[in-house]
Amino acid sequence: MERITLARALAMGREEARALDRDSPKGRLRSTPPGRDRLFIRAEGCRLWDDQGQVYLDFAGQGGTLSLGHNPAPVLEAVRLxxxxxxxxxxxxxxxxxxxxxxxxxxxxxxxxxxxxxxxxxxxxxxxxxxxxxxxxxxxxxxxxxxxxxxxxxxxxxxxxxxxxxxxxxxxxxxxxxxxxxxxxxxxxxxxxxxxxxxxxxxxxxxxxxxxxxxxxxxxxxxxxxxxxxxxxxxxxxxxxxxxxxxxxxxxxxxxxxxxxxxxxxxxxxxxxxxxxxxxxxxxxxxxxxxxxxxxxxxxxxxxxxxxxxxxxxxxxxxxxxxxxxxxxxxEGLPARAAELGAYLLARLESLQAEHHTVVKAVRGRGFLVGLEFEDVRSWATRLPFGGRGAFGPGGLATWVAGELLQRHRMLTHPVQPQVLLLAPPLTIGRNEIDQVVDALGQVLAGARPGWSLAVRSALTGLRHLRGGSPS
Missing domain, CATH: 3.40.640.10 (Type I PLP-dependent aspartate aminotransferase-like (Major domain))
Known part of the structure; x- marks a missing residue:
């Protein structure tokens, strides 16, 4: 097996990194879903940059463990000291x-x-x-x-x-x-x-x-x-x-x-x-x-x-x-900030639920630890000629919504259950970023109502994923 230096690993492009990830012991243990294998080369706060120059908003926060966001300057400085x-x-x-x-x-x-x-x-x-x-x-x-x-x-x-x-x-x-x-x-x-x-x-x-x-x-x-x-x-x-x-x-x-x-x-x-x-x-x-x-x-x-x-x-x-x-x-008073802006996030999501009640079953959480539970629409999705059983993939509607947010809006979220999407952003997130994510969720959910439009969108999303397409 070939040895790879750090310098070469850092210089890899997306295709080479994708092949390495697929063939490595890590890749054999955990595969990356098609179309979601971005190569992020920079991270700061609540944002990520990929090798194509695209900027992403991180609302997953590594499952809620990035309280200060990516590469917080005070922590990096402490390690340097x-x-x-x-x-x-x-x-x-x-x-x-x-x-x-x-x-x-x-x-x-x-x-x-x-x-x-x-x-x-x-x-x-x-x-x-x-x-x-x-x-x-x-x-x-x-x-x-x-x-x-x-x-x-x-x-x-x-x-x-x-x-x-x-x-x-x-x-x-x-x-x-x-x-x-x-x-x-x-x-x-x-x-x-x-x-x-x-x-x-x-x-x-x-x-x-x-x-x-x-x-x-x-x-x-x-x-x-x-x-x-x-x-x-x-x-x-x-x-x-x-x-x-x-x-x-x-x-x-x-x-x-x-x-x-x-x-x-x-x-x-x-x-x-x-x-x-x-x-x-x-x-x-x-x-x-x-x-x-x-x-x-x-x-x-x-x-x-x-x-x-x-x-x-x-x-x-x-x-x-x-x-x-x-x-x-x-x-920075981040616990109090999480309480205040977390209540704002919950209120906005509850309004979203009222608007999309046929798709969003529940909104729950506290602070910046919030879950959206979706209705299990896979039963009717199997009857759609374009979506079929693969309309949402094996992960359910939460996985589909997360994929749409990533592909179409360059936003990272985390499905923790087939029908539950976790929003756990860094505690440093601002009101504007909250509005951006909730507005994007509204656009995605508008296409998640039972019907032909969702079948067509699901089929197109699947094709884009298989081709490894970039966000539209």
Missing amino acids: VAERPNLLQVGLDPVMSALMQNLAALAPEALARPLLTASGREAIRAAVGLARRATGRPRILVCEGASSDLSLDSWAAEPPPAETPTAAAPVAETAATATSAPPGTGLAAVPYGDLAALEEALAGREVAAFVVEPIQVEAGVLLPPPGYLQRARTLCRERGTLFIVDERRTGLGRTGTLFACQAEGIEPDILCLGPSLGGGVEPLGAVLTTEALWRQATARREGRWIETLLPEVGTRAAAAGLATLESLLD
């Missing part, structure tokens, strides 16, 4: 990392005074589970059905129960509420999101180390919990001796209008997890915040190398990026 320092070092002092941990402790809910840095959001979840199992001596972990995509069953299966489990606890009885496809013996169960009765039943055996829950389920379709659900879930966990872990990898750091989404719900978790938005989109970074008492309880037993797996494995550059990200979020 520490460029000559050792990035990874097992000995010596690292005031940059210590400062980030102190700032996280100062900003988090009051009791969460013990932060732990990780190299990714997924590692943050794994570390949180390790802490919970260690502190409680219980092997089982409870999650919600439809949790974020990288909160996978395989990840949980790879995390063994603690060696010092006091007794061989019997598995929680599998019911319709707790059934999961997890391999036997992983200690994993799942309950429906928002179902307190199912949660109470799953916790009844007092064998669950932790319940992991998202304040808003993004990948499941931007689902908000019923009012009071999180507070009652917190109480149930406390009564059963189960730790309450809040997964804020997608909702944290201002995206929903408060610094942490759990603050708006009036709850204080035992463990809080943060994800890649902490690195400002420049450096990979995650974090776990817990209480001092829980940390001491989890680390009281020091046999083996378990403690080393929870030590910070991030570098000085990532810590500097985290410091700059927090500073920008606070100095």
Whole structure:
């Protein structure tokens, strides 16, 4: 296999890059949809530039993790300032990392005074589970059905129960509420999101180390919990001796209008997890915040190398990026901005829903984490002679709308479900950009009404995609 230098990779045009992507190990694992394989060569704020000189508006924000947009200047400058320092070092002092941990402790809910840095959001979840199992001596972990995509069953299966489990606890009885496809013996169960009765039943055996829950389920379709659900879930966990872990990898750091989404719900978790938005989109970074008492309880037993797996494995550059990200979020008042402009975005989308009620089923979200749920029109689309079964492709109407926004308006959005489109722009987005996207959505939805015009447009869109055509 030929080796490729960085200089050559940077100099590639679209066709060569497309062929490389298709033939590389990455391409064999994840194919890029035809017509959407743009080659972006520059990014700044909420905009991207491709190799053809076209400018795109990013309203996907990497699934909501680009809080400051692409290549934020303060974060890039912070990384530059520490460029000559050792990035990874097992000995010596690292005031940059210590400062980030102190700032996280100062900003988090009051009791969460013990932060732990990780190299990714997924590692943050794994570390949180390790802490919970260690502190409680219980092997089982409870999650919600439809949790974020990288909160996978395989990840949980790879995390063994603690060696010092006091007794061989019997598995929680599998019911319709707790059934999961997890391999036997992983200690994993799942309950429906928002179902307190199912949660109470799953916790009844007092064998669950932790319940992991998202304040808003993004990948499941931007689902908000019923009012009071999180507070009652917190109480149930406390009564059963189960730790309450809040997964804020997608909702944290201002995206929903408060610094942490759990603050708006009036709850204080035992463990809080943060994800890649902490690195400002420049450096990979995650974090776990817990209480001092829980940390001491989890680390009281020091046999083996378990403690080393929870030590910070991030570098000085990532810590500097985290410091700059927090500073920008606070100095620019971005959480409050997300609350104000997010309400404006929701109001405009609700007006759009009223106008296109035969296509748009629901609009929901908080701050700059918003989902549009479309009606499932694939049933009638199969009767259209031009559209046929492939009118919207395998992804449903959300994928079709996203493709139209990209092709015709040069706007990036993210289908998280076949019928749900996620809008999660950088928190620095302005009112004018919001208007542009909503107006473009209106134009796209005007062509998404059941009828012949949609069949023709769908067929033309499919042909343009197959040809890899540029936006009109």
